[in-house]
Amino acid sequence: MKLQFYNSVTSEKEEFHPISNKEVLVYGCGPTVYHSPHIGNFRTFIFYDLLNRVLVQNGYTVKNVINITDIDDKIIDRVNNEDIGFNDLTQKYERIFLEQSDFLSILPSTVNPRASEYVSEMIHFIKSLMDKGVAYNINGNIFFDTKEYSKYGKFVNIDDDSLSREDNELGKKHSNDFALWKAWKESDGEITWTSDWGNGRPAWHTECAVLGTQLLGESIDIHCGGIDLKFPHHENESAQVEALLENQFANYWLHAEHLIFDSEKMSKSLGNTLSVSDLLKKYSPETLRLFLLSSHYRSKVSFSDKKLDDSSKMIDKINRFVNNFDLATIDVQDIKYSSSHLAFLDALNDDLNTPEALGIFFDFINKMNKNINNESMTEALKAESKIFINLFNSIFSIINPSLSKKGSIPKNIQDLASLREEMRNKSDWNEADKLRRKIENLGWLIEDTKDGQKLIQKK
């Protein structure tokens, strides 16, 4: 199946055709660095990673940008009300974001530009919009004039100005008009930049518009973000670029649905967030990653401990399967995809259908386990398994190869295990069982197989 994505602009799945065959250009809206990201934020970031990996799997080279929003009301608030400097605050949370991304096996982006490092470009961009007559100045605030851009409303149906419920205290001409530049206020303190129309700072929609065009160009392939950014953020972002450059900014707009907690979306402002760092105290990064990949990116997902437990069991099952093999010794001459492999790839190419792909992988595991059970594994099937395991992991990235290495079992565990083996040989079941319990309490499970004891670290 050819790669296809659900495009939020048309509300339909569309076959993917990149602008250039050399390199696919992808922009994803990144974090605002004023707090530790929560698991809901990472649902979107893992979706970016999935997109990236599937593009690569399809043979594309990807250039992807995930920006760091470090100019923002909440950041200014914290800097002016707490004993912390602008750079200290923003770089601290930027670092946490990058560390946790790495933890969750998110491949690094090509660039993670900071908004604050492109302010002069933003000023230039805004000036061009004013020259073009699609932006106007009210007391040092610059607004985009939505009435001067006929295509406004690509993501929503708009018939009149009733769309916006916001109070128009700044004197915008039309209620859908939005800020490109916000004039300096006393509460901004020292956080300000100088422009032709006075001190102030760029507004959010302009930040992304400029970072996208600066780093990727005037036309990009895919723009993605959380569903809450669809309107107004992406509407406003694309309006600016398209009004100025008179071309289509992004060909495909993809949006990830929300993570729900207590039947509301998880968000900082609702105060119902779960930080990744807290969750990592209880669950492995692989578990979190699989949890986020085990439902489709466009469907709402409720958070629950039960689901994380289920994910953790899935990982156990996968690892047990992988542990049947000594992958390094399986010889794979030429990689030929079987029908299972192809079904897996088709599922991913069909708008990143990870749940279906997972199902196909588990089907395969069941099939192979049967073969293992009745000792009918052939070299060809082993090779097929190895190819599938690698293929699966190149997308899901939840199999930790170190778990299958013998050397990683601590000495004291190995000693207890061999003692238990001794007791078993003497048929001293009581003592053997006592040792098994002891080993379990130390975090290792024992499975007695034909080839002797097998030790597995508990997740």
Added chain:
RNA sequence: GGCGUCGUACCCAAGCGGUCUAAGGGAUCGGUUUGCAAAACCGCUAUUCGUCGGUUCGAAUCCGACCGACGCCUCCA
């Protein structure tokens, strides 16, 4: 108020016009196996897809109404 999305077994979750008496995971209960376990395997658990109508030779899948849940329109992944 305007604009959207969703409702599949005990739980989670694919399927989006025929191969669906509905994939896959978790859970339960039987069985094979095991010193006992664990794991693995086999079997059972939705003739049914929120409800009611309609279109069609044929609908979980399309259309309409209703019920229920959620999102956006304000910062938000």
